[in-house]
Amino acid sequence: MRQGIADIIREALISAHGDGLIKTAEPPAYSVETSKKEEFGDYSTNAAMLLAPLEKKGPRQIAGVIKERIAAFPQVEKCEVAGPGFINIFLKKSYWxxxxxxxxxxxxxxxxxxTGAGRRVQVEFVSANPTGPLHIGHGRGAAVGDALANILKAAGYDVEKEYYINDVGRQMNTLGRSVFLRHQELLGKTITFPEDSYKGEYIKEVAADFIAKNGEKYRDAPEDLAVPVFSRFAGEALLERIRTDLKDFGVEFDRWCSEKALVEKGLVEATIDEIKKRGYIYEAEGALWFRTTGFGDDKDRVLTKADGSRTYFASDIAYHRDKVERGFSTIVDVWGADHHGYEGRVRALVKALGYDDSVLKVIFIQLVALLRNGVPVPMGKREGEFVTLRQVMDEVGVDACRFFFLMRRSDAHLDFDLELAKSQAPExxxxxxxxxxxxxxxxxxxxxxxxxxxxxxxxxxxxxxxxxxxxxxxxxxxxxxxxxxxxxxxxxxxxxxxxxxxxxxxxxxxxxxxxxxxxxxxxxxxxxxxxxxxxxxxxxxxxxxxxxxxxxxx
RNA sequence: GCCCCCGUAGCUCAGAUGGAUAGAGCAACGGAUUCCUAAUCCGUGUGCCGGACGUUCGAAUCGUCUCGGGGGCGCCA
The missing domain is CATH 1.10.730.10 (Isoleucyl-tRNA Synthetase; Domain 1)
Incomplete structure (x- = not known):
């Protein structure tokens, strides 16, 4: 509809030029907007005001010339010059x-x-670690990512939805150890629970599951042998819960990408090698560094720690390289707002690999403040009593939940009142x-x-x-x-x-x-x-x- | 100390590529149901767009500075 108006204006400008009424052959980048007020018609353009300095004439004078041409189109009811030189277009009712x-x-x-012309876009979202249930913040990310994918598809893009699973690293060890200890406790042993372990109720549930499937044979196993077993078991179990929660929330992914698989395929090595070849790697203080500061990052970043293990960023560069090389015209990362310091280094990676970093778009999801009748619901992940997506969607329903998550710009704080979301009141x-x-x-x-x-x-x-x-x-x-x-x-x-x-x-x-x-x-x-x-x-x-x-x- | 996001009506927020007199919802008060769903509707009003300077014919929008809130900050993820 609006495009049609833009074309009319363009034709009017070109014909005016053809008749020698204006000198400018190539129309400037004029705006076409739906008028804010009724008396301004249906659409307005600033074309005359942009032409004024080029033509060295008053904007209203130019507008008068263009106006006549626009008014001649059959869809147009009338056309007026207003204010400093706006051209207001009124369309015939039959057109509407x-x-x-x-x-x-x-x-x-x-x-x-x-408009998307079939361009391929990948949207990666949620990507929560399989170390616990999805919480309310993940829910917002899920709603935004999924709706964005739908909207992009509707606009003619070819969209792929992906979930990146951080299934290696220290957190997975912590998870394994936490479940192992809880399982020993369930089997009657007295244990001391370290400070840095996961303390949620779900850990006990997974531990009980483990016992139901494997019996008591790990009861007295040494920790370093048992942890990998429990880690894998718990990771799979929790990922399964995440999948179920997301499915019930109405979100389905096209692809699940495992960090572990990337590592095992050697993509991390390969990516580091490539960056090294390009000359952006150096060693210092016993660690391997990526010189991201050459690409706008504020600090260089460690890829291999002094103890020989890799950082999270090392996997991530492999992951983003892989995504970029899969040939998407845009890759979208939907992240929690607490990751915003991360954008610079990922952007640096993309540039270091020789790509234009405009392929990368990062969307930040601000925190959700959960309220009940206007009073904040306490949330503390540390205490293991954070509010899960499951609890909220079970209480208020999926529709209300998704709608509320999409009621604000994603980078703005969101107050989510549970009672309001449930209420059948007009508000x-x-x-x-x-x-x-x-x-x-x-x-x-x-x-x-x-x-x-x-x-x-x-x-x-x-x-x-x-x-x-x-x-x-x-x-x-x-x-x-x-x-x-x-x-x-x-x-x-x-x-x-x-x-x-x-x-x-x-x-x-x-x-x-x-x-x-x-x-x-x-x-x-x-x-x-x-x-x-x-x-x-x-x-x-x-x-x-x-x-x-x-x-x-x- | 450095970097990022935010600052618009009492509250929660929209605001298109810089356009004309900056908009909703909620809250408050008063009203509407013999009739297609009252989970609805009608009426009543509020702004130093945090502040200053700059760019522009024109700034809530862009730039610099400043104040306030939040977040992040070399071998955590």
Missing amino acids: LSVLEDIVRQGAGFGRSQ NPVYYVQYCHARIKSIIGFAKEKGAVIPEDFDSKLLSRLDQKEEVEIIKHLGSFGEVVERSAAAMEPHRVTFYLMELAGLFHPYYNKNRVVTEDPELTAARLLLCGAVATVAANGLRLLGVSAPDKM
């Missing part, structure tokens, strides 16, 4: 009404576009949007009962009955859905779709309250049913992108 036809014809496909935005869909379905059901004709074609006579201000306003909003999806994809900001839906519901509910859809007038009824059906379709399409259901009944 055609949006309804598009929606009914395209159905679930309405809002999709080809709960999840239901506000879902109810919009359910309500329309109910209206259509009622109309069928009454024997009303559900319209199938779009003759102008029918559409001309949609002549109220509110109706046109709704239609315009429906028409902008595709642009919202495109911009949401381009900016990688899923919350824009959430806001769009709240606005849509905010237009529909008042309309419903003011106007009766099913009336004695069959033509008017048909026209309004058509509009309502379109609203329901777009609401459902938007909710689907967020991974939130669109119920027919509530």
Whole structure:
């Protein structure tokens, strides 16, 4: 829709140049935006203001010339010059009404576009260590990553979702030892639990599982022999829980990438070798360093510690090299905000390998503050009593949970009130949007009962009955859905779709309250049913992108 | 000390590539249901866009500085 306007303006500029009215042959990068106010028309452009310095004429004078050309297009009702030199374009109502036809014809496909042109994008998210259950912060990352993937797909990108499993290293040892000790305790031994072990209740559950499957044969095993066994067992068990939680949360990955597998395939060695070949490796203080400062990082980074073991970053460079070389046009990392210091070094890696680091996009997920009736719910991972995603989704439901996670920009703090998310009060935005869909379905059901004709074609006579201000306003909003999806994809900001839906519901509910859809007038009824059906379709399409259901009944 | 993010109405937040008189929701108060779902709607008002300077025809948006909040900071992940 907006693109069409941009083309009209472009043609107008070129023809004005052809007739010698303006000197500039190549139009400047003018904006086309939906007008903020009704009196400014449907769309506005700043083209004349940008041309003014080039033409050495007043912007309003130039605007006057272009205006005439734009007004000549058949879709255009009228065209005005306003303010400092804006050109405001008013479209004919018939142009807007055609949006309804598009929606009914395209159905679930309405809002999709080809702007991504099939470019391959990889989104890596959650990637929680398999050392415990997913907590609420992972849930936010899951909702954002999954919705982003949906939105990118809708905008025509070829998307792959991936989960990176940190299944080697010290934390896995700690996990193994923690489970081993708990299992000894369950078998009646007195143990002392070291400070740095995992203390959550789930450790005991995994230990009990272990005993159920393996009996008591490790009861008196020496720790250094037992830990690897328990580590592998616990890692697999916890990863399985994570998969289940995510599946129940509505998130499925295309690929699970194991750090251990990367190490075993020798990719870490190979990556270090390559960087070495490029001359960015040096040894100091007994450690092996990567000179990332040459690529904008603030410090050089250790890859191999003095004790010979590798850092986490060593695996990560192998992982990111692998991702970049898999040929994605963009790789997206969705990280917790506490990792933001990490971006510089990964960016440095990408550049050191000779790639443009614009292939990398990092999205940071800020912390979630869990509230209950406005009072903070205590969270302390250290005490082993952090709130899990499972607890929250079981309490408030997946729909409310996902919607709340997507209600804010991901890099902004989020207050998540459990009671609000559960409430059926009007101030709960999840239901506000879902109810919009359910309500329309109910209206259509009622109309069928009454024997009303559900319209199938779009003759102008029918559409001309949609002549109220509110109706046109709704239609315009429906028409902008595709642009919202495109911009949401381009900016990688899923919350824009959430806001769009709240606005849509905010237009529909008042309309419903003011106007009766099913009336004695069959033509008017048909026209309004058509509009309502379109609203329901777009609401459902938007909710689907967020991974939130669109119920027919509530 | 250095780096990153944030600062917009009482609260929680939107704000497009820099555009016109900066917007929602909530909270507060008052109202609406013989009629398609009241999980809804109608009405009542609030801003030094943290501050200063700069770039620009034009700045909440870009730059520098500054104040306040959060986070990160060589061999943790």
